[in-house]
Amino acid sequence: MRHCEPIGLRVESGDAGLLRRLDAWRGEGRVHSVFTRVVNVLTPRGTLIALAARGAGHAPRTLAADVTDWAGRGLLAGQAAVFAPGSITLAVPGRPVRLTTAGARGWSAAAPSVAGLRPGARATAADLLDRCNAEHGVRGGMLGATPGAGPMEAAIVRALHHGRTLLLDAIRAGDAGLMRQGVLALLGLGPGLTPAGDDFLTGLCLVAALPGSAQASLVPVVRDLASARPERTTDLSLATLLEAADARARAELLDILRLVAHTAAPGELHAAARALLAIGHTSGSDTLSGLAAGLRLEEELRGPL
Amino acid sequence: MSTPETPSAASLFAADLSVVNVGLAMFDRDIAAQGAAVTTLDWTPPGGGSAEAVRALDALDAPEVAARIEAANAEAVERITTARPVLVGYGRALDVVPGMTPTTILHSGPPITWERMAGAMRGAVTGALVFEGLAKDLDEAADLAASGAITFAPCHEHDCVGSMAGVTSASMYMHVVRNETHGNTAFTNLSEQMAKILRMGANDQSVIDRLNWMRDVLGPMLKEALEIGGPIDLRLMLSQAVHMGDECHNRNNAGTLLLAQALSPSLLQTSFTTAQKKEVFDFIAGSDYFSGPTWMAMAKAALDAAHGIENSTIVTTMARNGVEFGIRVSGLPGRWFTGPAQKVVGPMFAGYKPEDSGLDIGDSAITETYGFGGFAMSAAPAIVALVGGTVQEAMGYTRDMGEITTTQNPNVTIPALDFQGLPTGIDVRKVLDTGILPVINTAIAHKEAGIGMIGAGITHPPVEAFTHAAGALADALT
Amino acid sequence: MSTTAVVRKNTYFDSVSLMSVSTKANGLDGVEQAFTAMGTEMNKSVLENLGLLTDELRDAGNGDLMIVLVTADGADTDELLAEVEELLHRKAPASAAAGTVTYRTLTGAARGVGGANLAVIAVNGAYAAREARKALLSGLHVMLFSDNVSVEDEIALKQLAHEKGLFMMGPDCGTAIVNNVALCFGNKVRPGTVGIVAASGTGSQEVSVRVHGLGGGVSQLIGTGGRDLSEEVGGIMMIDGIRALAADAATDVIVLVSKPPAPSVEARVLAEVAAAGKPVVVWFIGGSQEAVTAAGGHFAADSLDAARQAVRLAGVGQPDVEEFDAVAAADAVVARLAPGQAYVRGLFCGGTLCDETMYAVRDAGTEVWSNIQKDPAHRLTASAPSTGHTFLDFGDDDFTNGRPHPMIDPALRLERLVEEARDPEVAAVVMDFVLGFGAHEDPVGVTLPAIAEARRIAEEAGRHLEIIGYVLGTDLDTPSLAAQTAALRAAGVTVTRSSTETGSFAREIARKATQA
Incomplete structure (x- = not known):
């Protein structure tokens, strides 16, 4: 049968850790969700990985294939994904798609440390990021309501604000119980495919997970809640958040942290922030809010010393 | 077994299915859900569903008729694209425009009587009669206009085009543009710059004073300057202006700069006083619109060369008088096909509301007939506000116009579209067949006489004009 | 202020398209605010605090997308929901660059969409031929769903397509499966090696579904339109279809489905059958065996027979299913009937399904009336009451005049079911339920209230009313055959x-009930 010959695609690059682990996974997973530029797949281990189109950007648990997009290939959620050493085959009826990983370039998702910066550097960076966010970001999530917003958006924005205040106060106080409440107040809250609260948590948790962070006590709280209460939010959000707890994040976030770590010029930092803001609808803004809040806290918690 | 002499439809089985869906959107969803590519058309029935349009299109589709039309249209667009209009001089209408008399008033659009004229045109006519000294004030001018002593005629029927009301009287100075390729000449008067001007229907003393100055200083100085500097190749200059971000109808920043650059050395050498020269330079600097009329005459010179080709369905004129929108078609010389003038939609000057707007008016749609103006929106991203906002939409306008035109003009190209040529040669059949109406960028005049320009925007011709033209073509060609 | 909501179960949209849905929904008349968010606990609790949490929203899971509309007083919420559904169904752009292009004409799309190769045309008949011609001239294969196209236009289009090596399916072609993609009305069937060329929509759906049911699969299903095998058109498309499937390496067996062709056309088609170089099963509904066999074709007496032979010849699947004992089944029904209950009434959506059952009854020597009867003495109009054994095709022009097809809008058929139940002479009502793309999203569900009503009426009158249902569909369709x-x-x-089993069951009930 002509149509059963799989269409071969090459994985051009990907999360180096994932590429290493991939060979050990055999068996059947399934397609979790299909977007134009990204297809998410549940592995036989039950973890979620992303198959991105070329140029969709590097991210943890993500492989970039040599396609411009995934449209028109018949991919649907629920289709089988067969994992074998060196390949993943998506069982599209009639014309399966096989991705091979041989020769794929590895990309490291690990973040740098911002622990050793001179006093004030983190706060300066946070100021710049917040200004950029206020100027170019999208409202409706952590940035506050859009002008003329209706009652629902207003209520969501209020709840997000409440959650943020609760969580930041808890981190300042170093109170794990309160942190738990704060995280729960944000997890799964807000508009968008990845709820705004999750995006904020991702940015914040990433800073907390950096080597030498003064707010490291947030990380176990996030990890515990993510595994104990997975039903609180979407699979995609959860996967991203857990990666952030391992100090791993998508390239746009890491670029910002690297620039902060090297005290780069404001122009460079501004450009990197714009790249992050371009992600999703409000996602970029919400993540950037979390990142800036994290940097500011980092400064604050070290400040008086 | 596929027969050897014909290609086999079985080749479809080896390709990825990519469907163009026409008519029922629900199929789009089902096809997409199965993973095939699908493009659903934004489809409208031909001629807006008019039976007359469908009958005419069917008649014009007969293979023998269609072959004659194709050949005639090829010649028509060849003439439009190869025309090389050159600005050869300036002169008083009475001296240069064929058939002009001291009591003739030319106006924009299809023929219209004084009684039916729109407010802006009436304002311009009475102002012009005062300017010519034929009436002592506006009231007397109105009586004179109604008396039958004044000859009214469309600009287009005197080798002219007129912006907005298009009102042209004997003493006004005109551009003289000769088509070097085909030998015909076209005329249009000078930009009055500003918003409160005769062509927009304003007619108070400041307007008359300016017209006097234009007659006594600006016109003669331009005439002398061109005699000193020699002719200017307008097609070349238009193409440069388009590369610099003008669509040369509503945006003329680059074109005015280029034209002023070409004229300046000669203007300095004219016999006028330094004070007068400064007045002229100030006047030119006063508005980016200075070169607007120049491009209209350029387009008119090219399109007149394509008028009167037997069997051609190419539109050679689109013009409005504020009451009716008229088109003329190459294969039916001398005839106007009309429908009601439409509203213009776009941003208004502060203090004015849409209900203050007069209907679409002016011969300036000659620019779209040639292929720039609204057709070249993709060249002028700076003014996309006129079309509601995005550069993508502007690109869409030019692409849509490609669907109703016959060829691309290799001499005037659009950088953002990989130097694709202007969409050229509006075909009456394609307009009806696709349901896509030409898009026209234009100014908005106040509906009352005496006020002037109050905004700018886009509009479309009424489909009836094309339906009537197609009907007449079907009668003439079959 | 009140809320109404759309919940999309486990559905994922690109954030760009979601944003545009949200923006457009906010612009709908009567919508005070539209809000899109995932159905997480936190989001639901915010809605609950606002008093906006409806039961539907309460049931949304964290992977489900909620589109919540706060509506103005007096707004037509059904209408708004329909508009939001429409926004959601609008195709997401294939890529950022292509997404902004809207094509207005076939010629423009054929030029602008790389790889475009087939046009599905469903416009008013007055414009259909023009559009089809444009598509062919642009090098696109055509599936012409529209009807009311003149036979002259059909011939000209098919000749043009033939010269250019393109398919011209239709006019009035409702079903095709090309490269495993079902177009317009079609079922989700397994890809396989059986190729179908069909002049009948539901007939070809039935064969494809039976092939699937027997474990086989379909390579291609080419529709020709109902008039292709007429004297005038001459079977141009069916002949091209047979040739294309003969040349297709993925097709092992060809099945032809049609009403009996005009004699001269039948000869031409059978010549192609002889030259095909692979087995061809011929089901010409009610046609004769001799000529088919003489041409080396495999004669099929009914749709089930056609599918069985195809699957057997293809060497796949399991053609042997448990035989249906129509006589025994009918005996059991007739035993429960009251005196005077003598007639069978068929209420069909699918034309060929109606045909097959009606002919099964008639060929047993029983008189039948129908709106699609050729014999004028036995023809009924849409408005006429049923008489004797009546079989109605609700998809025929008589009924559809100005209305959507009954597969989409079942109202008329539901009324008729209740009407038949009131008739003391009625022994059994036969109905079909067509699943698949283009069909009603729940054809059985929408009929259940009328079925209950019909049964109640009969019961109150002390009668047993036998209702027979046939579901045309597969386990892959949504909703599924099993459900x-x-x-x-x-x-x-x-x-x-x-469909064949439905016919024999109806035939036996008709025979026995009339005798009883």
């Missing part, structure tokens, strides 16, 4: 397993 069948059985309907 729809189960729902019918639960409502006391006797469910048949094929």
Whole structure:
């Protein structure tokens, strides 16, 4: 049968850790969700990985294939994904798609440390990021309501604000119980495919997970809640958040942290922030809010010393 | 077994299915859900569903008729694209425009009587009669206009085009543009710059004073300057202006700069006083619109060369008088096909509301007939506000116009579209067949006489004009 | 202020398209605010605090997308929901660059969309031929769904397509499966090696579904339109279809489906059958065996027979299913009837399904009346009451005049079912339920209230009314064959397993009830 010959695609690059682990996974997973530029797949281990189109950007648990997009290939959620050493085959009826990983370039998702910066550097960076966010970001999530917003958006924005205040106060106080409440107040809250609260948590948790962070006590709280209460939010959000707890994040976030770590010029930092803001609808803004809040806290918690 | 002499439809089985869906959107969803590519058309029935349009299109589709039309249209667009209009001089209408008399008033659009004229045109006519000294004030001018002593005629029927009301009287100075390729000449008067001007229907003393100055200083100085500097190749200059971000109808920043650059050395050498020269330079600097009329005459010179080709369905004129929108078609010389003038939609000057707007008016749609103006929106991203906002939409306008035109003009190209040529040669059949109406960028005049320009925007011709033209073509060609 | 909501279960949209849905929904008249968010606990608790949490929203899971509309007083919420659905169904752009392009004409799309190769045209008949011609001239294969196209236009289009090596399916072609993609009305069937060329929409759906049911699969299903095998058109498309499938390496067996062709056309088609170089099963509904066999074709007496032979010749699947004992089944029904209950009434959506059952009854020597009867003495109009054994095709022009097809809008058929139940002479009502793309999203569900009503009426009058339902569909369709069948059985309907089986069951009931 002509149509059963799989269409071969090459994985051009990907999360180096994932590429290493991939060979050990055999068996059947399934397609979790299909977007134009990204297809998410549940592995036989039950973890979620992303198959991105070329140029969709590097991210943890993500492989970039040599396609411009995934449209028109018949991919649907629920289709089988067969994992074998060196390949993943998506069982599209009639014309399966096989991705091979041989020769794929590895990309490291690990973040740098911002622990050793001179006093004030983190706060300066946070100021710049917040200004950029206020100027170019999208409202409706952590940035506050859009002008003329209706009652629902207003209520969501209020709840997000409440959650943020609760969580930041808890981190300042170093109170794990309160942190738990704060995280729960944000997890799964807000508009968008990845709820705004999750995006904020991702940015914040990433800073907390950096080597030498003064707010490291947030990380176990996030990890515990993510595994104990997975039903609180979407699979995609959860996967991203857990990666952030391992100090791993998508390239746009890491670029910002690297620039902060090297005290780069404001122009460079501004450009990197714009790249992050371009992600999703409000996602970029919400993540950037979390990142800036994290940097500011980092400064604050070290400040008086 | 596929027969050897014909290609086999079985080749479809080896390709990825990519469907163009026409008519029922629900199929789009089902096809997409199965993973095939699908493009659903934004489809409208031909001629807006008019039976007359469908009958005419069917008649014009007969293979023998269609072959004659194709050949005639090829010649028509060849003439439009190869025309090389050159600005050869300036002169008083009475001296240069064929058939002009001291009591003739030319106006924009299809023929219209004084009684039916729109407010802006009436304002311009009475102002012009005062300017010519034929009436002592506006009231007397109105009586004179109604008396039958004044000859009214469309600009287009005197080798002219007129912006907005298009009102042209004997003493006004005109551009003289000769088509070097085909030998015909076209005329249009000078930009009055500003918003409160005769062509927009304003007619108070400041307007008359300016017209006097234009007659006594600006016109003669331009005439002398061109005699000193020699002719200017307008097609070349238009193409440069388009590369610099003008669509040369509503945006003329680059074109005015280029034209002023070409004229300046000669203007300095004219016999006028330094004070007068400064007045002229100030006047030119006063508005980016200075070169607007120049491009209209350029387009008119090219399109007149394509008028009167037997069997051609190419539109050679689109013009409005504020009451009716008229088109003329190459294969039916001398005839106007009309429908009601439409509203213009776009941003208004502060203090004015849409209900203050007069209907679409002016011969300036000659620019779209040639292929720039609204057709070249993709060249002028700076003014996309006129079309509601995005550069993508502007690109869409030019692409849509490609669907109703016959060829691309290799001499005037659009950088953002990989130097694709202007969409050229509006075909009456394609307009009806696709349901896509030409898009026209234009100014908005106040509906009352005496006020002037109050905004700018886009509009479309009424489909009836094309339906009537197609009907007449079907009668003439079959 | 009140809320109404759309919940999309486990559905994922690109954030760009979601944003545009949200923006457009906010612009709908009567919508005070539209809000899109995932159905997480936190989001629901915010809605609950605002008093906006409806039951539907309460049931949303964290992977489900909620589109919440706060509506103005007096707004038509059904209408708004329909508009939001429409926004959601609008195709997401294939890529950022292509997404902004809207094509207005076939010629423009054929030029602008790389790889475009087939046009599906469903416009008013007055414009259909023009559009089809444009598509062919642009090098696109055509599936012409529209009807009311003149026979002259059809011939000219098919000749043009033939010269250019393109398919011209239709006019009036409702079903095709090309490269495993079902177009317009079609079922989700397994890819396989059986190729079908069909002049009948539901006939070809039935064969494809039976092939699937027997474990086989379909390579291509080429529709020709109902008039292709007429004297005038001369079978141009069926002949091109046979040739294309003969040349297709993925097709092992060809099945032809049509009403009996005009004699001269039949000869030409059978010549192609002889030259095909692979087995060809011929089901010409009610046609004769001799000529088919003489041409080396495999004669099929009915749709089930056609599918069985195809699967056997293809060497796949399991053609042997348990035979249906129509006589025994009919005996059991007739035993429950009251005196005077003598007639069978068929209420069909599918033309060929109606045909097959009606002919099964008639060929047993029983008189039948129908709106699609050729014999004028036995023809009924849409408005006429049923008489004797009546079989109605609700998809025929008589009924559809100005209305959507009954597969989409079942109202007329539901009324008729209740009407038949009131008739003391009626022994059994036969209905079909067509699943698949283009069909009603729950054809059985929408009929259940009328079925209950019909049964209640008969019961109150002390009669047993036998309701027979046939579900045309597969386990891959949505809703699935199994789910729809189960729902019918639960409502006391006797469910048949094929169109052919439906015919024999109806035939035996008609025979025995009339005699009783």
